[in-house]
Amino acid sequence: MKSLLTIASAAAVALTFNAAQAQEMRDAPNPWLDCGIGAMIFPDDNLEVGAGISNIIWDLGTTAVISAASSPDTCAGTSNVAMAVFIERTYPTLEAELAKGYGDNIAALATMVGAEDEAAFTAALRAEMGAVLASEEKSQALYFAALEAAKS
Template structure:
């Protein structure tokens, strides 16, 4: 339950972040993040659990924290855990099962929303999904993949997507 609460706190922070997908003026702090930056490790995304819903969340859903919640040290700092990179990572973590399916299918509304978060124009989605699909298929077929937790699988997926966008689709996407 403690981990869930931590996840909810982080999520509350993320949803109250002044950066939105459409905020033209949003600064993307992750742009300046060090190369070793890892949203899972540095922002505590791996600690977020969404497979179960606590009683409080059932009735109240996620408690809105008015944007003043201080992140715990495990959940990183405001300066680093900010921007589309972290929002996208959080999104991938939460919707992994759908993303896995839709990537295998080659299309779907969850992968489209993910690429929208990353600032990728809709005309580039099919190409990016195709490219991610080819790469992710290799990971999925790795013998060790089945033993990973959902969070670890999502991290693998996130790394592939971020890398593809950085190396092949930077011009079509604004996240990197």
């Protein structure tokens, strides 16, 4: 077990060193540092070594590489994972605040999604609430509606 951890640590250090160079040469995320379970556990850029070690220990990076190949938009954007968790946990409050047209959770959601104009974001999201409420997966529908509202 100790040798496996040593190998994983050495590989993560090598990946971190090469990741900086590789990231400059291409726009695609580094599978071992930006994707997979490791990136979800260690979303902070300062913890890339933790992400690399986690991905290697978990399944030698297989899940991370597959997620990078099949859905690269879920990689480097782990903030979207945090936003999805936020929506899932606060959905009833978000629904009530959207009915009123304002609230702390709406403001937090606008920040998470990167909306430049919170009022426009809120208005666009409110316009989609009928479709959200009609959906079987309300949290998921609100997530996608928030992504679209941020574009307006």
